[in-house]
Amino acid sequence: MRIGIVCPYSWDVPGGVQFHIRDLAEHLLRRGHQVSVLAPSDDDTPLPPYVVSAGRAVPVPYNGSVARLNFGFLSAARVRRWVHDGDFDVLHIHEPATPSLALLTCWAAQGPIVATFHTSNPRSRAMIAAYPILQPALEKISARIAVSEYARRTLVEHLGGDAVVIPNGVDVGFFARAEPEPAWQGGTIGFIGRIDEPRKGLPVLMRALPRILKELPGTRVLIAGRGDTDEALEHLPDEGLRDRVEFLGMVSDEDKARLLRSVDLYVAPNTGGESFGIILVEALSASAPVLASDLDAFAQVLDGGEAGALFPAGDADALAAEAVRLLGDRERLAELRARGERHVRRFDWDTVGADILAVYETVADGAASVAPDERTGLRARFGLARD
Structure with missing residues (x-):
């Protein structure tokens, strides 16, 4: 499969989300898939061959920490070019509710989109207030993954819909x-x-x-x-x-x-x-x-x-x-x-990677290849149900 993965946070300052994306990309590459990761990074940052820089990020307070994000017109143009050139079978966007490359990709992309939600914040007034802006982008997502039950609960309470829980992987x-x-x-x-x-x-x-x-x-x-x-x-x-x-x-x-x-x-x-x-x-x-x-x-x-x-x-x-x-x-x-x-x-990647690939394959195959009586069950399993 041709898989595009979007990292919302800067590759320069490693964190849990970046490590998860790095390890997922390398797991998929070892299994013969074509993978490209789009991430913010400084010009002089050494990048693995599968990472494409979307330019420098700026520090933004987020979820009790400081996240380095990339957003704006120039970033949006880079996202559109990367999506067009990649011709991906599936896009995997991490933290699509953040004002970052992830949200820009949701707006720009067509075709199957898988989103992973990492954040757990039971009292996010900002997320609730931003929902009308986020809704058009989130509706384009084909399947949702949450890294824990706590992250799934945050998604359900703030943005609606549901997700399948697949934990972060480790070698x-x-x-x-x-x-x-x-x-x-x-x-x-x-x-x-x-x-x-x-x-x-x-x-x-x-x-x-x-x-x-x-x-x-x-x-x-x-x-x-x-x-x-x-x-x-x-x-x-x-x-x-x-x-x-x-x-x-x-x-x-x-x-x-x-x-x-x-x-x-x-x-x-x-x-x-x-x-x-x-x-x-x-x-x-x-x-x-x-x-x-x-x-x-x-x-x-x-x-x-x-x-x-x-x-x-x-x-x-x-x-x-x-x-x-x-x-x-x-x-x-x-x-x-x-x-x-x-x-x-x-939590080993052999288990976690197989679960993520099952989601990719489901959304890439498309609803047209699934019998009507199976479609409801698959959509419910992967958090695809619509109101």
Whole structure:
């Protein structure tokens, strides 16, 4: 198939959506499909051969974070040219409700369109207010995918319609095969994320650290991600404890996998705005025991607490108590590793990619090739039902 994928966020600043699109594109290419990805990027950004730049993006506050988006007349012209030149069998647009390349592509495209919704925001007044503008574009979508039940709920409540839930995928084997780094082993807690973005929860972990170190003084915290390290340490009041925190900066995919394979416990203290939790799946793939805040999306990924431990979001005392309990109980850690390794198989790209391809094939074949009595069931399955 000739598949066009639209990334709404800048390729220069990696995030969960960009990683998902990258891994999906490479999975499809390995299976012999022709894939082109349209994404914002700076002129000097090195791009994979399957990515086409739509020009520079600008930072826009969105869903508790700052998203780098591309929108405007020049962008619209680039979208139209890419759609025309690609002659795609199916277009896969991510986050079509954002003011980005995704929405521009919805307006410009004809033919089968699959849309994936990543956002979970139960109180988005902006999305509700924008619905009259979005509606003509959204009506062109042939099938809808949500990456989690929480993202599906946001879609239903704000934009109407429905979606099939297909989670983000991970190359489980890549993380499972990684070699641990000896320097990162031995009483270590891991954190990966943008350290100066409050909703990623690093301040909660820093507030929990004094109690953890009081009970387990040999513990270290390894932090990977971009951001102001001095600002992060402001949440750790005792300067004598700061030497137990090591900032690794941005790490490669290979070093991320090695880090997750090395730590005794991976902590995800996020406080909100998460629709899935790809880092949790990556940690489970690397056999890292996981302790995460009890956000709906995280609880879903961790099978309600069966594949990883949960604590009340934002509660530093609860995080500290659970971390101390887990780090002091090797049998419990081993149990979490074993459960996580079994649970994570459902997120492997062999499974997730096959589900996405089934959606592509359904919309590309077209309703004309489907018997009338089958059409209703297929449309309901893939969120195609019309009011």
